Amino acid sequence: MTVSEDIYRQAILPLDATIQDVICNLDKVAIQIVLVVNESGKLEGTISDGDIRRGLLRGLDLKSPIGSIIHRNPIVVPSEMARETVVKLMVANKIQQIPVVDEENHVLGLHLWDEITTPTVRPNLMVIMAGGKGTRLRPHTENCPKPMLTVSGKPMLEHIIERAKLEGFSQFVLAVHYLGQMIEDYFGHGERMRVRIEYLREQSPLGTAGALGLLNPRPTTPFVVTNGDVLTDIRYGELLDFHTRNNAIATMAVRAHEWQHPFGVVQTKGIDIIGFQEKPVHRSHINAGVYALNPEALSLLESDDHCDMPTLFERLQAQTKRIAAYPIHEPWLDVGRPDDLSRANTDNQHQTANK
Structure with a gap:
């Protein structure tokens, strides 16, 4: 999480600014840092109150250019870096921005200690797909919907909602079908968890995206969707x-x-052998079952029309809309089989013991 675009852009100054410009900016924007960019918009460095004081002690005055007080090559991070890693960098380097x-070193945002360590209250909706039959998890799911299977004494759905609540989410919609009444009886409208929960009731299975066509009213801001069996x-x-x-x-x-x-691979061209690879490792990206969507994406869904999420992405791509991949490295488990459920309980117990 970074500060809002309006705020960090106010903290940007050009190379020809003066020390007085910096002092005024620090006082006005009040985030304790100024970002200095060149004519191409690339970050040249940063200036803090300490940099100004050291410059004044060296004999500079308010009208002096800032070139000699810029902190060159500051620590910077890419937009995809996880919050935990950013926090660790701040702690290790004793910095707060x-x-x-x-x-290409163009400024995209700014992490501030106070912002990154305080969850943002998010009005955005979170939709959890909880209608599947979980046939691969039988007999566990014969009398229990898959998202209600327990991990460390709590239904998976409860773990997901608690996690999202820590991120500032409080508005949830659960898409239910198979044994959906059990889910509604357990969560109600979210009073116990101090969140708001509504329900989409599928009359027939609509897929991982199809249920979104039932949203009424439709969201007006971007929203998150997750499968109910992804921990x-x-x-x-x-x-x-x-x-x-x-x-x-x-x-x-x-x-x-x-x-x-599992085997050595022989590379051929016609009948000629052109190379060997001993048990090569193939790397790819897999769908993690968590998504962010703009409301206009729902225009490609029809009410009561079955649609899986990859199909929705393909429809958007066919219309040349931008679809993005968000790489995750955090612990992740798709609880689809009995051994996955056992692993989820084992992993959770291990994490709890290490806290």
Whole structure:
């Protein structure tokens, strides 16, 4: 999470600014840092109150140019860096501000300690797909909807909502179908968890995107969608910020997946052998089951029309809309089989013991 675009842009000054300009900016914007950019908009460095004091002690005055007091090569981070990593950088380097830049060093944002350590209250909606039958998890799901299977004594759905609540989300919609009444009886309208919960009731399975066509009223701001069987430490708020910052109509969280071939691979061209690879490792990205969408993406869904999320992304791509991938490295588990459920309980117990 970075400070709002309006605020960090107010803290940007050109190279030909004076010390007086910096002092006025620090007083006006009140984020304890000025970002200095060149004519191309690339970050040249930063200036803090301490840099000004040291310059004045060296004999500079208010009309002096800022070139000699700029802190060159400050610590910067890319927009996709996880919040936990940014916090660790701040602690390790004893700093409270870190600029966010792109590959060419253009300023994209600014992390502030007070902002990044305080969850933002988010009015955005979060939709959780909880209508699946969970056939691969039988017999566990014969009398229990899959998202209600317990991990460390709580339904998976409760873990997801609690995680999102820590990120500042308080408005939830649960899409239910199979044994949906059990979910409604357990959560009600969210009073116990101090959130607001509404329901989309599918008359027939509509897929991981189809139920969104039932949203009424439709969201007016970007919103998050997650499968009800995905347990992850992903920062839902950071996904939403990434989605908005990159002007995407739809963003899919993706996770790196590696698979090692069990045999040595022979590369051929016709009958000629042109190379060998000993048990090569194939790397790809897989769909992590968590998404951010703009409201206009829903225009491609019809009420009661079955549609999976990859199909919705393909429809958006066919209309040349921007669809983005948000790489995650946080712990992630798709609880689709009995051994996944056992692993979820084991992992959660291990994490709790280490806290």
